[in-house]
Amino acid sequence: MLVDLDPSCLPHKFQVQIFKFAPLGRTYDKGLIQCDLPSCVEMTMGNQRNDLPDSEYSGSLKTELTLALPGGGGGAQAPKLRPKRGFPEAVNLNLGTSSEDEASVITQSSSSKTQVVGWPPVRSYRKNIMKSCKFVKVAVDGAPYLRKVDLEIYTGYQQLLAAFEEMFTCLSICDVLNERKIMDSANGTEYVPTYEDKDEDWMLVGDVPWKMFVESCKRLRLMKSSEAIGLASKTMSSKGSNID
Amino acid sequence: MLNYFPEEVLEHVFDFVTSHRDRNAVSLVCKSWYSVERFSREKVFIGNCYAVNPERVIARFPRVRSLTLKGKPHFADFNLVPPDWGGYVYPWIEAMAKHGINLEELRLKRMVVSDESLELLAKSFPNFKSLVLVSCEGFTTDGLAAIASNCRFLRELDLQENEVDDRKGQWLSCFPDSCTSLISLNFACLKGEVNAAALERLVARCPNLRSLRLNHAVPLDTLQKILTQAPQLNDLGTGSFVHDPDSETCGKLKNAMKKCKSIRSLSGFLDVNARCLPAVYPICTNLTSLNLSYAPGIYSNDLIKLICHCKKLERLWVCFFIKLIHYTYFFSGVPLSNQGLNWIMQILDTIGDKGLGAVASTCKELQELRVFPSDLYGVGNAGVTEEGLVAISAGCPKLNSILYFCQQMTNAALITVAKNCPNFIRFRLCTLNPTIPDAVTNLPLDEGFGAIVQSCKGLKRLSVSGLLTDQVFLYIGMYAEQLEMLSIAFAGDSDKGMLYVLNGCKKLKKLEIRDSPFGNVALLADVGKYETMRSLWMSSCEVTFGACKTLAEKMPRLNVEIINEGEEIEASPDDRHRVEKMYLYRTLVGPRRDAPDFVWTL
Numbered sequence: 001m002l003v004d005l006d007p008s009c010l011p012h013k014f015q016v017q018i019f020k021f022a023p024l025g026r027t028y029d030k031g032l033i034q035c036d037l038p039s040c041v042e043m044t045m046g047n048q049r050n051d052l053p054d055s056e057y058s059g060s061l062k063t064e065l066t067l068a069l070p071g072g073g074g075g076a077q078a079p080k081l082r083p084k085r086g087f088p089e090a091v092n093l094n095l096g097t098s099s100e101d102e103a104s105v106i107t108q109s110s111s112s113k114t115q116v117v118g119w120p121p122v123r124s125y126r127k128n129i130m131k132s133c134k135f136v137k138v139a140v141d142g143a144p145y146l147r148k149v150d151l152e153i154y155t156g157y158q159q160l161l162a163a164f165e166e167m168f169t170c171l172s173i174c175d176v177l178n179e180r181k182i183m184d185s186a187n188g189t190e191y192v193p194t195y196e197d198k199d200e201d202w203m204l205v206g207d208v209p210w211k212m213f214v215e216s217c218k219r220l221r222l223m224k225s226s227e228a229i230g231l232a233s234k235t236m237s238s239k240g241s242n243i244d
Numbered sequence: 245m246l247n248y249f250p251e252e253v254l255e256h257v258f259d260f261v262t263s264h265r266d267r268n269a270v271s272l273v274c275k276s277w278y279s280v281e282r283f284s285r286e287k288v289f290i291g292n293c294y295a296v297n298p299e300r301v302i303a304r305f306p307r308v309r310s311l312t313l314k315g316k317p318h319f320a321d322f323n324l325v326p327p328d329w330g331g332y333v334y335p336w337i338e339a340m341a342k343h344g345i346n347l348e349e350l351r352l353k354r355m356v357v358s359d360e361s362l363e364l365l366a367k368s369f370p371n372f373k374s375l376v377l378v379s380c381e382g383f384t385t386d387g388l389a390a391i392a393s394n395c396r397f398l399r400e401l402d403l404q405e406n407e408v409d410d411r412k413g414q415w416l417s418c419f420p421d422s423c424t425s426l427i428s429l430n431f432a433c434l435k436g437e438v439n440a441a442a443l444e445r446l447v448a449r450c451p452n453l454r455s456l457r458l459n460h461a462v463p464l465d466t467l468q469k470i471l472t473q474a475p476q477l478n479d480l481g482t483g484s485f486v487h488d489p490d491s492e493t494c495g496k497l498k499n500a501m502k503k504c505k506s507i508r509s510l511s512g513f514l515d516v517n518a519r520c521l522p523a524v525y526p527i528c529t530n531l532t533s534l535n536l537s538y539a540p541g542i543y544s545n546d547l548i549k550l551i552c553h554c555k556k557l558e559r560l561w562v563c564f565f566i567k568l569i570h571y572t573y574f575f576s577g578v579p580l581s582n583q584g585l586n587w588i589m590q591i592l593d594t595i596g597d598k599g600l601g602a603v604a605s606t607c608k609e610l611q612e613l614r615v616f617p618s619d620l621y622g623v624g625n626a627g628v629t630e631e632g633l634v635a636i637s638a639g640c641p642k643l644n645s646i647l648y649f650c651q652q653m654t655n656a657a658l659i660t661v662a663k664n665c666p667n668f669i670r671f672r673l674c675t676l677n678p679t680i681p682d683a684v685t686n687l688p689l690d691e692g693f694g695a696i697v698q699s700c701k702g703l704k705r706l707s708v709s710g711l712l713t714d715q716v717f718l719y720i721g722m723y724a725e726q727l728e729m730l731s732i733a734f735a736g737d738s739d740k741g742m743l744y745v746l747n748g749c750k751k752l753k754k755l756e757i758r759d760s761p762f763g764n765v766a767l768l769a770d771v772g773k774y775e776t777m778r779s780l781w782m783s784s785c786e787v788t789f790g791a792c793k794t795l796a797e798k799m800p801r802l803n804v805e806i807i808n809e810g811e812e813i814e815a816s817p818d819d820r821h822r823v824e825k826m827y828l829y830r831t832l833v834g835p836r837r838d839a840p841d842f843v844w845t846l
Binding site: 116117118119120121122123124126127129 | 319321324325379405408433479514537538616617649676
């Protein structure tokens, strides 16, 4: 369920920056973000006077929680903070800089806790249902047929690129000027890994944290570098209006 | 005077005694009653398949028609028991076939069922009517094909949460055209496709079909056609619930649903487009049971909208999914501080709790609630906290059974819950961090659970979690007089804890303990106790090999099994060596002969 979020509908005391990641060129444009956003979150972001339209629910779900960014700003009330969660106790979120980093919202303690066998006590049948299988097609320009990979089995971009190497044996990952590049060792053709996201835009692989990539990737294409330059200008004017 | 009652009269009276416990009690009155009872018993329940063997059961109950068997210990559900441990049903089926038992019903839980067993079952019992497999493994769709082909009077085929190898044969198509007797068909746990046309024809020719649970591979348009053919259904499990919500198919589905005025139980949604959910609103008003716990990624507000239509709900299974990952990007374009992210997680917990608030204000008839964790793989989905539980307890006074996975808990909340709901029969709380203290006071959760056992005088099953000392077991031993099953993990300080329980809980049948500091003193204090119980599981505790040997020597009518995994399989371990996994159970038939190499019966 996608909701187009118009920032003007938000209460003024709530500061929000909205970004759409521009493909290929690594600059950010302010724009419309489409994300899976249940309407009850809009409610929780409402102010105490509840100017937002009435909820469809029979029970009243209006919350007295007033949201503002931590540390206040714009006269917003500090949120009613409940006691700190014991677990996760600390959150480690590595974003942005390297394409190998995942947005690990897992806590540092959770990584050891999740290795406890059989905890939490959930039947494997149920665990397997919660685990999804994300099979996406992989196309390589010039190859006679496509392959499919299950993105869920990889933990980062590095593993994915290694999987490409294995699947398309003519390709190898080389370090060229501190950047990892995919090359056809036979004829020196460079490939750029790209993917089609949920908005049907073609994006460069590696910009967003791994988990977000897995979430939004519909298919992969290893595009010849020579074509990629032309693509940049095409995707800049892709659909999705820009709101200032 | 009762001696002068002819046996036929006794038998007739005993017909009204149906619960197996009551029948067991009846059989202990005198020899004559024992005799009458054993020849008239048709339903036999065996809680531990190794407590007795097939020959003895058949000898005592020659007229048995329905057999229920349970195999592996409960903790096998959580991968604590290695594969090939045991629990094979084949010997039972073989014995019954050999003795000409007129078997009509077989219900198995946590057993290993081979295709061979299913084939033998299908061919040996001409009146076979009902097969229920829960949490079993070892079979494929070929075995199901044998059942479908051969059981001419099959009424019930109910597969719940089994690991089944899908051979892509056409097992469902094996039901012959002459099969019109199906009342219940549940294949939700199968992964492969079934022939849609065969399914539709099967449904159309079984007018008594009351319960139908489809699997993931059955698409929405097939569901719509089926419902049109079977408006008499009581219990429906949808398969895949994905379609263009504006399509004609969805419109037809909604109309078909309107005609299904008997549906009281709904489950499935194994894949779901939330915008299609309104199609089920027409049946929500009469629903008494709703299981949404298999639906991956239904967002909480869609769930809440659905639940708000279900005012008569008595049973609800859910999880609350809120995808964190998008919000981190929504709120800012720079990495969030730990504090910022913590703050967001708290808010999203609120949404989970609010969902429960909606349940509390809508579902006043609620008796059973299960809230499953929404985040097993640490991808950052939020969950529920103690607030949700308190809301439920306040809003649903008839609540008697709960399974609740949560991020955190407090003593105050548990005390409030205990006051609001004194009728709990089953209370299972699981904090995702197994040793988390009270979220407000940082104290152990002893007082909270103590309040639960003190208030809920009818409590039969309890699972505890969070930071717990010996004190909580003192309370359990003192107050939980009706307790039959207790699950302990990462709790307690010393042997005293376990001793409180063993001394206090007179009706205890099953005790399972993992990762707790209970040792030999507790294990050996009252060895006679274990013959009054079905089983004891202890893993990653402090019991030693020597103590287990002593116990086994003292109690010949117990099987004390040690499970040895991994590299350290010594020929004769030192008596002081700690035992990693021990499972003991009372038995009439001595050590089992099908134990694998890694299981030692002392």
